[in-house]
Amino acid sequence: MHLGKYITILLVSCTATGCSSFVDITPQHVIPVGNYYKTEADIRATLTGAYGNLRDIYNGFWIHFELPSDNTQVFTENEGSYGEFDWLTFRSTGGVSGPWNQAYRTIASANIILDRIDGITITDELKKQYTGEAKFLRALMYFNLVRLFGDVPLVLKELLTEEEAYTYRRTSAEAVYAQIEKDLLDAIAMLPPKFTGVNVGRATSGAARSLLGKAYLQQKKWEAAEAILAEVINAYTFEPDLTKLFGPANDNNSEVIFSIQYVAGGIGLGNSFAHAFAPQKSGTSVVSLGALSNNVGTQDLYDAFEATDLRKTAYIGVFKDGTNPKIYYWSKKFVNNVSVLNDGGNDWPVIRYADVLLMYAEALNQNNKTEEALTFISKTRVRAKLTPLTGLSKADTQLALEKERRLELCYEGHRWHDLIRWGKEVSTMEAFQTKYRPIDPRLSNMSITADRKLMPVPFREINLNPLLLPQNSGY
Helix, strand or coil: CCCCCCCHHHCCECCCCCCCHHHCCECCCCCCHHHCCCCHHHHHHHHHHHHHHHHHHHHCHHHHHCCCCCCEECCCCCCHHHHHHHCCCCCCCCCCHHHHHHHHHHHHHHHHHHHHHHHCCCCHHHHHHHHHHHHHHHHHHHHHHHHHHCCECCCCCCCCCHHHHCCCCCECHHHHHHHHHHHHHHHHHHCCCCCCHHHCCCCCHHHHHHHHHHHHHHCCCHHHHHHHHHHHHCCCCCCCCHHHCCCHHHCCCCCEEEEECCECCCCCECECHHHHHCCCCCCCCCCCCCCCCCCEECHHHHHHCCCCCCHHHHCEEEEECCCCCCEEEEECCCCCCCCCCCCECCCEEEEEHHHHHHHHHHHHHHCCCHHHHHHHHHHHHHHCCCCCCCCCCHHHHHHHHHHHHHHHCCCCCCHHHHHHHCCCHHHHHHHHHHHHCCCCHHHHHCCCCHHHHCCCCCHHHHHHCHHHCCCCCCC
């Protein structure tokens, strides 16, 4: 999909000096708000803007969803603002404001669509589609928020005044998940199974089912997850060739269920993956522009692959800087030899078929259908030219599943919250620290405690609205 350039009127902008993004409630730029949202074109443009906002969100998604794990690390001389996420030293005054503000900006656009669409002239078909897309996007944003922060304000309508915004308290994570489920069930009934042409990339019923399955899984609702993911399994095609999964030439391949669409060409719709992920001092051997090493694979990730696993070389590049002992395990999934800074055209897969297969396998195994679960785990293994798995116990199947998700989905932003779902974030990171601290003293900086499963609510938000207290434990 190339929903294209979106106009600034669609992004929520602040009308009072010093207010936060959560209370950025009045989308306005040049056209007075009262004169907008009158036509189908206005609603369509607002929806386009909401999709466009996802480009910024997922350009930095790895910071909060992959970097805290044992999969990747900041590997630069100056760790800058990313070090707090690498070392689990999250700060309420640090980089947690980004995902909070960006999510609520997108939620605001979705709420405007849902509140205003009944008052315009629009075909029933388009009304149904736009409503389904808005609900999907709202659910996606709340799914990101609830995993990062736990209890968060649940805003389900357009806010017209700052005073109204300041009346919101944090809603329990359970209630937020319930709303996510409701929005996605509605979206499933409203969205088509696929789009074609310029609309490819919009949310579909398959994307809504897959996200609902992921939400069920994160809550350990195994039976519900199995049931909804079973509806996705036969709707998509498994790509047998690893080389056709990633890169601009492979965007929107048969395995993509929902992805963030980036467009190169100097029009401001590209990504910074190559610049952020490629190894420093690699010159033109990896990319034709500066590289920051902000999200580089760990030795632990690289060593987890079997020697004969094709993904080891398909997914990970190895660069050795001859002037120091560092080895950079960079992501071939997202680093392409782009020649213009921040203008990558490769998409970010939010959900792809391999993820669904492995989620389905996890639900099956938890529902005591272990042999069936092994057949789905084996699909990604066989594609990587590894032997299928058979005859494992339920416990060993879970361990195999955990390893397979780590390898197959590396760099894609799943690892940290997978560890949290399995209750292994503390033990995994403690083992990682113990093993690698002798060769990387920086690991002494890590703060590995159970409360790291949530990040702190941004201080700025609490300062503006004390009703958001109490702060998450440990901050």
